[in-house]
Amino acid sequence: MPHRPEDHAPPCPPAQRRRQAVLGVPIDALSPAEALDRVAAWADAGDSRYVCFCNVHSVVTASRDAAFGAVVAGADLAAPDGAPVAWAMRRAGLPGQRRVSGPDFMLEYLQAAAGRGEPVYLYGGSEQTLQRLVERLHERLPRLVIAGTCSPPFRALNADEEAAIVERINASGARTVWVSLGCPKQEQWMARHRGRIGAVMLGVGAAFDFHAGTIQRAPAWMRHGGLEWLHRLLSEPRRLWKRYLVTNTLFLAGVARQVWRGDRSATG
Numbered sequence: 001m002p003h004r005p006e007d008h009a010p011p012c013p014p015a016q017r018r019r020q021a022v023l024g025v026p027i028d029a030l031s032p033a034e035a036l037d038r039v040a041a042w043a044d045a046g047d048s049r050y051v052c053f054c055n056v057h058s059v060v061t062a063s064r065d066a067a068f069g070a071v072v073a074g075a076d077l078a079a080p081d082g083a084p085v086a087w088a089m090r091r092a093g094l095p096g097q098r099r100v101s102g103p104d105f106m107l108e109y110l111q112a113a114a115g116r117g118e119p120v121y122l123y124g125g126s127e128q129t130l131q132r133l134v135e136r137l138h139e140r141l142p143r144l145v146i147a148g149t150c151s152p153p154f155r156a157l158n159a160d161e162e163a164a165i166v167e168r169i170n171a172s173g174a175r176t177v178w179v180s181l182g183c184p185k186q187e188q189w190m191a192r193h194r195g196r197i198g199a200v201m202l203g204v205g206a207a208f209d210f211h212a213g214t215i216q217r218a219p220a221w222m223r224h225g226g227l228e229w230l231h232r233l234l235s236e237p238r239r240l241w242k243r244y245l246v247t248n249t250l251f252l253a254g255v256a257r258q259v260w261r262g263d264r265s266a267t268g
Contacts, residue, residue, distance in 0.1 A: 019078070020097075022088045023063040023254040026073050027054055027080050029089060032100050035079055036109060042076070042200045043118060043175035050075055050190035050201040053102035055082030058183045060247040063254065068184045071191045076200075079105070084248075088255045103207035103217065106178060110137065110144055119147035119173050121199070123165075124180030125208040127151045133212035147172035152181075166196050177201045180208035 019026040030038070042049050052058065052075040059082070062069040072078050079100035080086040089097040113120055122130060130149045137144055150165060157165070169177060177199045179186045186203035193201065209215035215235070 020089045020092055020094055022054075022059055022080075022085055022092070023251070023258065025054070025059050025062045025069060025078075027059070027078050027085060027089060029094050029097055030079070030100070031096075031098060032105060032108070035077065035100050035105065036112065038077060039109065039176070039200055039202070040112065043113075046175065046198055047200060048194050048196070048198050049077075050187075050194050050203070051077040051079065052187050052190075052203055053079050053081035053100065053105070053205070054085055055183075055205075056084050056251045057082075057247050058187070059085055060250050060254070061184055064250075065184075068187070071184070071187050074191060075187070076194075084251060084255075088251075088258070091255070092258070102202075102204040103210045106202070106204050106207045107211065109176070110141060113176070114141040114144040117143070117145060118175050119145040121147050121169055121172055121174035121177045122149040122180075122208070123152070123169070123177055124186065125151055125212075129208055129212050129214050132214060133208050136212055147174040166193065170198050174199050178207070179203045180205060182206075 018029045020029050021027075028035075039051060052072050054062075054072065058072065062072040079102075080089055080097065081100060081102050083099050086097050086099040110120060112118075122133065125133070130151050134146055134149065137146065148168065150168070152165070177197060179190060179201055181189055181203070182205060183203070186205065190201040190203055206215060210217045
């Protein structure tokens with residue numbers, strides 16, 4: 001029987017939650033394993049929650065746009081996706097903080113979900129990307145239950161269309177909804193649908209394209225060295241030059257000011 005979001009209590013942060021401000025944006029301090037366990041527990045309970053994976057672009061955007069900043073601050077989990085974000089948290093006094101990569105997290109979670117028989121939903125991307133993604137996931141994880149997929153139009157949806165999508169996702173029985181709409185659209189979409197969709201929503205950006213093979217991901221040495229942004233910039237310079245060159249500069253300048261001030265403020 002499909003679960004309903006109204007059957008569950010309103011989301012509230014777990015007692016053990018610890019967050020560190022990066023450019024004034026609260027980011028959760030936790031390991032990839034802790035993030036996996038937290039999302040799995042919410043999914044098992046059928047909670048309506050949303051998870052943001054915060055890279056440099058999303059942190060800078062959240063620090064400069066109050067409305068988007070509220071969306072990230074209101075997330076049930078805001079993970080340090082970008083290596084520079086994790087580095088900034090280490091500089092702020094969390095020496096063991098690691099990156100929680102959205103694409104890596106997605107694959108690890110889906111591997112565990114396949115073993116549990118836990119259904120998942122894929123929302124976003126083009127029809128071609130979704131088709132290829134489903135094929136590749138089933139090749140890699142034959143037991144994975146993909147309860148449904150949806151490639152929404154690029155235009156804004158009207159109220160009836162939104163309601164139909166919510167109904168379809170809830171009727172699917174999916175416990176997690178993987179959202180690939182790009183920042184800030186995916187975070188805004190998840191925030192609007194918390195309490196309406198009875199599942200954990202996770203905004204994973206380009207992860208659909210990476211796992212579908214439609215965009216080549218940076219080699220491991222670049223990812224581990226914090227240079228994944230450079231690989232993407234070189235791959236799509238006309239589309240991404242402003243995002244990476246401008247936002248990276250703003251991020252580094254902001255973190256430098258934060259370090260110079262000795263700002264290690266944290267929120268519970």
